[in-house]
Amino acid sequence: MSAPNFNRREMLTAGVLVGSAAALDATDRAQARSISGDVPWQEGQANKPDIAKPGTYLFLTAAEAACLDAALSRLIPKDELGPGAKEAGVTFFLDRQLAGPYGEASHWYMQGPWKKGEPTQGYQSRMTPAELYRAAIKAIDAHSGDKYSGKTFSQLTAAQQDEILKGLEKGDIDLKTVDAKSFFTMFLQNTMEGFFSDPLYGGNRDMVGWKLIGFPGARYDYRPYVKKHGQKLALEPVGITGRPAWKPA
Amino acid sequence: MMKIFSPFGAAGLAVAGLLASGSAQAVDSSFSNIRHGKELVDAGDCVSCHTQQDGGKKFAGGRAVETPFGTIYSPNITPDPETGIGGWSDAQFYQAMHHGIRPDGKRLYPAFPYPYFTKLTRDDVSAIRAYLNTVPAVKSPPRAANLTWPLNHRVFMRGWNMLFFTPGTFKPDPNKSAEWNRGAYLVEGAGHCGACHTPKNFLGADKTSQALAGGAIQDWFAPKISGDLHDGTGAWSVDDIVAYLKTGRNKFSGATGLMAEVVANSTSKLSDADLHAIATYVKTMKPEKNPPPAPPQARMDDPKMKAGAAVFADSCSACHGGDGKGTPGLFPPLAGNANVQQHDPATVIRVILDGARTVATDAKPTTSAMPAYNWKLKDDEIAAVASYVRNAWGNHAPPVDPGQVKAMRENLREDHASGS
Incomplete structure (x- = not known):
């Protein structure tokens, strides 16, 4: 069976239907809102992000988590520059994303007609991201089992894992139930998101991604630094929910 | 007088x-x-x-x-x-x-x-x-009060009145100007400013020796409005007070909370002459006779102040300015802000937790709002940043304890649950 692709462009151009799809969506977290009259404000209420709750995995099974741990450790490995994606909690980030509105594709148009789309049209699978991950991990483990005498992906050597990941990236490997390239593209993107997004979403633990690239974090205001030309500012990164210096010693 | x-x-x-x-x-x-x-x-x-x-x-x-x-x-x-x-x-x-x-x-x-x-x-x-x-x-029948003993007995009010109430029409002070007397009549009479702004004794009566020295009310602290420089209206000119009462805003502050209602329903409707009279009178109200000793300014190398400075730099300074000077008329300056330096920190804690919105008036129809930080800052972080703004830039007021933040957080949760 070939990957279930479709072209959503015709529907996306039908603005009325897009609007009604958005209106039907029960989760408004990721939705735009129309506001008229007063600017909404209510004491004690904030338009706040969903903070990832610590705890066990909500979506991934242990086997799936092991596969993702191994795969994203090859995309951003731990090395002399610092912790990698696994150490930064990216698997946990992916779990929370897949368990939430992103995993459900709740803000995407996911109806027919199902036609094959162009690569420039972005994600074209009929599957939600959660369905895609579940099917792809299963298929990747099956593929490595076929090739390497029953071993799962996480049991392979780094070189063997890299070979499979490269095969997925190029589309050389046929995963049968899912489009390998679509999955790899999404997985690489999500891994980077987990490594570099605010720690409140569960990844980028201790802001290791930001420290690696020298990003100063979620700061509002750089006016105090405008005139400091050519100086190394060495700003400690700050997350939306803080940094260690916020705690009285 | x-x-x-x-x-x-x-x-x-x-x-x-x-x-x-x-x-x-x-x-x-x-x-x-x-x-x-x-x-x-x-x-x-x-x-x-x-x-x-x-x-x-x-x-x-x-x-x-x-x-x-x-x-x-x-x-x-x-x-x-x-x-x-x-x-x-x-x-x-x-x-x-x-x-x-x-x-x-x-x-x-x-x-x-x-x-x-x-x-x-x-x-x-x-x-x-x-x-x-x-x-x-x-046609709307009255609803019975729900009071604790002994105030649930109206007869108790006879004794309360004997202790705390002196009926009597306002008597102008012939040694003061007509404007001052008009202001006194409005503030002490119809305006009943002291009902919120004068501290109360244990039976809810005004502490008359501390008129307009600020009072706790409904999880706010109605600030001192007598003429003290540090935490009263001493730094405000008569015109500043008039602007505040008329438009809900001036270069120091914006009316929010219960005062937003007062401005919207009352002071914004008064004549300029009456507002001028009120401001003239309020400014001459003497500072407290025996004000509590000014607390020592917290040291900025104290761990709590350093944490507060970090929270402030990351969460507050974009609007209120790293120097605490704000953007007058839009974002209130915190440096020298009397409301921030009240001895009771209720308003500071509440505004950080819940945010605040200035009143809309005909003169200033566009509100400005501060978002709620209750989801973002923990009790100890709010205590630190509140202590910091109360003591930075020359401000001085007692530091805030995380327990005070916790208590206010619970009170506000109950207030919002009950819709008040």
Whole structure:
């Protein structure tokens, strides 16, 4: 069976239907809102992000988590520059994303007609991201089992894992139930998101991604630094929910 | 100046005298008198307490007024004869305003600020009645108060009045200007500013030795508005005070919380001359006779201050400025801000937790708002940043403890759950 692709462009151009799809969506977290009259404000209420709750995995099974741990450790490995994606909690980030509105594709148009789309049209699978991950991990483990005498992906050597990941990236490997390239593209993107997004979403633990690239974090205001030309500012990164210096010693 | 509230006043005698002389006095229902009455009703902000929030009928009562002793529901003061005050004689209306006594002889609770309204002249009370006679009658039965002992017994108010209430019309001070006297009459009478801004004793009566020195009310702290430089209106010019009361904003501050209602329903409707008079009077109010000793300014190398500085830099400085100077008229400056430096930190803690929005007035129709940080900052982080803004840039006020933040967080959660 070939990957279930479709072209959503015709529907996306039908603005009325897009609007009604958005209106039907029960989760408004990721939705735009129309506001008229007063600017909404209510004491004690904030338009706040969903903070990832610590705890066990909500979506991934242990086997799936092991596969993702191994795969994203090859995309951003731990090395002399610092912790990698696994150490930064990216698997946990992916779990929370897949368990939430992103995993459900709740803000995407996911109806027919199902036609094959162009690569420039972005994600074209009929599957939600959660369905895609579940099917792809299963298929990747099956593929490595076929090739390497029953071993799962996480049991392979780094070189063997890299070979499979490269095969997925190029589309050389046929995963049968899912489009390998679509999955790899999404997985690489999500891994980077987990490594570099605010720690409140569960990844980028201790802001290791930001420290690696020298990003100063979620700061509002750089006016105090405008005139400091050519100086190394060495700003400690700050997350939306803080940094260690916020705690009285 | 006059003695505003002397304890152990001869309330009983005065009441007896009034009842004896309570002759029928017809209300002047000319347009000019009704208009005069409306100005006084605006100055008294009667509508705020006597109207239910969120779309209640004007003056029909029923609004819950939280007091430290329980909840009182404001009565209906529309002219409805059965459930309002339409059946009251003008003498009975004056008796309620001047003595705090209902037509049935029962005593009103001082949540109705008769200790202030007693200052009103008889003519002005008549004008208020003339105006209230013109508002639409609404049938809305009064709701019983829910108070703790002993205040749940109205007879207790007889003793309260003997202790804390001196009836008597305002007497101008001949040594002061007409404007000052007009301001005093409005502030101490209809405006009843001290009902919120004067601290209360354990029975809810004004601590008269500390008039306008700031009072705790409904999880806010109504700040000191006497003329102190550090935490009063000393740094505000008369024009600054007028701008605040008229537009809800000036270069120092914006009205929010309960004061937003006062500005919207009352002070923004007053004449410039009256606002000028109020400001002139308030500024001459003497600083407290025995103010608590100024707390030592917290050291900036203290761990709590360093944490507060970090929270401030990351979360507050974009609007309020790293130097605490804000953007006058839009984002209040915190440096030198009297509201930030009240000895009671309730307002500072509350605004950080819940955010705040300035009032919209005809003069300044666009509100500015601060978002809530209750989801983002922990109790110890709020205590740190509150302590920091109370002591940075030359400010000084007692530091804030995480326990105070925790208590306020719980109070606000209950307030929001009950819709108040």
